[in-house]
Amino acid sequence: MKNKKMKIARIENDLSQEQLAEKVGVTRQTILMIEAGNYNPSLNLCIAICKALNKTLNDLFWEE
Amino acid sequence: MKNKKMKIARIENDLSQEQLAEKVGVTRQTILMIEAGNYNPSLNLCIAICKALNKTLNDLFWEE
DNA sequence: TCTAAATGTCAAATATATATTACAATATGT
DNA sequence: ACATATTGTAATATATATTTGACATTTAGA
Numbered sequence: 328m329k330n331k332k333m334k335i336a337r338i339e340n341d342l343s344q345e346q347l348a349e350k351v352g353v354t355r356q357t358i359l360m361i362e363a364g365n366y367n368p369s370l371n372l373c374i375a376i377c378k379a380l381n382k383t384l385n386d387l388f389w390e391e
Numbered sequence: 392m393k394n395k396k397m398k399i400a401r402i403e404n405d406l407s408q409e410q411l412a413e414k415v416g417v418t419r420q421t422i423l424m425i426e427a428g429n430y431n432p433s434l435n436l437c438i439a440i441c442k443a444l445n446k447t448l449n450d451l452f453w454e455e
Numbered sequence: 456t457c458t459a460a461a462t463g464t465c466a467a468a469t470a471t472a473t474a475t476t477a478c479a480a481t482a483t484g485t
Numbered sequence: 486a487c488a489t490a491t492t493g494t495a496a497t498a499t500a501t502a503t504t505t506g507a508c509a510t511t512t513a514g515a
Contacts, residue, residue, distance in 0.1 A: 343491060354474055359493070367435045369472070369502080370452055377453075384448035388434055389441075407461060418504055423463070433472080433502070 329364040333387045336380040337362075351375045393428040397451045400444040401426075415439045 337347050344362070348355045353372060360366040361376075368376075373388055380387070401411050408426070412419045417436060424430040425440075432440075437452055444451070 345491080355492090356475085356494095357473055360473090363493080367433045367472070369431045369433055370437050371431045372473090373434050374453070384453045389438070389448045409461075419462090420464095420505085421503060424503090427463080431502070436503090 330362050330387070333376065333380070334362045336382050336387060340380050342379075347376070347379060350379045394426050394451070397440065397444070398426045400446050400451060404444050406443075411440070411443060414443045 337344070340347075342350070344358045345355045348358045351358070351372070352375065357368070357372070358376075361368050361372075373384060377383055377387055401408070404411075406414070408422045409419045412422045415422070415436065416439065421432070421436070422440075425432050425436075437448060441447055441451055
């Protein structure tokens with residue numbers, strides 16, 4: 328399933344996928360696929376994304 | 392750094408590394424290395440571990 | 456002390472996350 | 486309508502998570 332929370336948080340921070348990718352140290356495709364879903368990122372990457380977007384793991388990656 | 396929170400949660404749930412591994416669908420070594428640290432598990436695995444231990448991502452994998 | 460369960464360490468093989476590159480599609484402003 | 490930024494799609498290559506198996510060490514109970 329798509330990760331809408333992450334996309335929203337990214338837009339809240341006024342970042343394009345490419346800008347977020349650069350900030351986090353990965354490629355744009357990696358960010359793209361995480362937002363698109365059907366992807367299984369590593370914990371370290373999730374944490375880096377959270378910090379770049381001023382969120383926590385639960386905010387962006389925890390369901391229910 | 393070691394993941395002490397996960398080890399404690401596992402013991403609280405009266406599970407050996409092997410039992411947790413089986414419950415989560417991975418090998419004992421994977422659990423062992425996550426607890427030992429210097430490891431970068433996938434998000435899906437982290438979520439599965441959290442659910443098996445009745446915790447959230449922030450509980451077990453978020454620092455600060 | 457003895458035994459078994461649980462934990463730890465190591466090397467090699469396999470599966471999969473991530474990078475790379477290029478191009479298509481959609482949005483946004485002029 | 487045009488130009489540009491942004492997002493999406495796809496194929497292949499590389500890095501690394503996870504498996505497998507075998508053995509060493511520690512722990513706890515009888």
